[in-house]
Amino acid sequence: STAMNFGSKSFQPRPPDKGSFPLDHFGECKSFKEKFMKCLRDNNFENALCRNESKEYLECRMERQLMAQEPLEKLGFGDLIDGKSDKN
Amino acid sequence: STNPYTRSQEEDWRRRNKTVLTYMAAAAVGMLGASYAAVPLYRLYCQTTGLGGSAVAGHASDQIENMVPVKDRIIKITFNADVHASLQWNFRPQQTEIYVVPGETALAFYKAKNPTDKPVIGISTYNVVPFEAGQYFNKIQCFCFEEQRLNPQEEVDMPVFFYIDPEFAEDPRMVNVDLITLSYTFFEAKEGHTLPVPGYNSNQQLSPASNL
Incomplete structure (x- = not known):
């Protein structure tokens, strides 16, 4: 790395905890994305009101092997789990 | 300065001057080195404290x-x-x-x-x-x-x-x-x-x- 570039600010971004999402080449979860985006637009882009939609999107990815299987609690959706959806 | 006393004193001074010069040169080289190390050190500091936008x-x-x-x-x-x-x-x-x-x-x-x-x-x-x-x-x-x-x-x-x-x-x-x-x-x-x-958790x- 260029350690001598005193003038420019050096920033070291950290890779995410769970790595990188594989690309959804076939648009398998596109409909869930659309639903989420619509929810955001309808709710003035307040994330708190669209967590159900983001949960569904990530579930779609997990079902189609586009994301590592992860319990929903570990994705911050612990409060959105109703008894039946405990697949693991 | 034919006085042997003065001569030996002069030699002593010369030796001392040389020592001081050596220390000063060492200090200069050391500072130069430290300035090169500053960037990696600062980066290390930022990574542990999260300052400067680096994520912890x-x-x-x-x-x-x-x-x-x-x-x-x-x-x-x-x-x-x-x-x-x-x-x-x-x-x-x-x-x-x-x-x-x-x-x-x-x-x-x-x-x-x-x-x-x-x-x-x-x-x-x-x-x-x-x-x-x-x-x-x-x-x-x-x-x-x-x-x-x-x-x-x-x-x-x-x-x-x-x-x-x-x-x-x-x-x-x-x-x-x-x-x-x-x-x-x-x-x-x-x-x-x-x-x-x-790689994940790597600092590169x-x-x-x-x-x-």
């Missing part, structure tokens, strides 16, 4: 399970997308902003399109502004740091899943921070030319980012 390494993912959202601390997150001149992709965020609270996981989307007629591999890195907020911006999963191959004319959604650390609400330095900008930059990754991409720097 080693946040346990168990934290997500137990964190409590700070409902009354609403932060606006804006999204920015850049593409390096060498990469012919259309890359943009799908929402310009979202509102989140610390301790709540959030999803956002970018979109990338390869408008050319040949497959192109890109690789991205990100930055967070203000830099001090970087340590609270936790990515769970995104599309960064790994090579992404887009086929001719292909368009894909690129999700980012993240949360703001609940401790954000307790940091006095963050009291006036109501807006955080997440900025992604895509670079071209040449085929057959392996980039020194950082992504090479295209070094000249940002």
Whole structure:
């Protein structure tokens, strides 16, 4: 790395905890994305009101092997789990 | 100065001068060396403290399970997308902003399109502004740091899943921070030319980012 570039600010971004999402080449979860985006637009882009939609999107990815299987609690959706959806 | 006493004293002075000169030279060389070490040292310092926008390494993912959202601390997150001149992709965020609270996981989307007629591999890195907020911006999963191959004319959604650390609400330095900008930059990754991409938990720097 260029350690001598005193003038420019050096920033070291950290890779995410769970790595990188594989690309959804076939648009398998596109409909869930659309639903989420619509929810955001309808709710003035307040994330708190669209967590159900983001949960569904990530579930779609997990079902189609586009994301590592992860319990929903570990994705911050612990409060959105109703008894039946405990697949693991 | 034929006096043997003076002569020996003169010799003594000369020897002392030489010693002082040697020390001074050593000090000068040492300072020069320290100035070269300053950048890596500063980087090390920033990585452990999270200052200067570097994210602190080693946040346990168990934290997500137990964190409590700070409902009354609403932060606006804006999204920015850049593409390096060498990469012919259309890359943009799908929402310009979202509102989140610390301790709540959030999803956002970018979109990338390869408008050319040949497959192109890109690789991205990100930055967070203000830099001090970087340590609270936790990515769970995104599309960064790994090579992404887009086929001719292909368009894909690129999700980012993240949360703001609940401790954000307790940091006095963050009291006036109501807006955080997440900025992604895509670079071209040449085929057959392996980039020194950082492995997870590695401290190596992504090479295209070094000249940002």
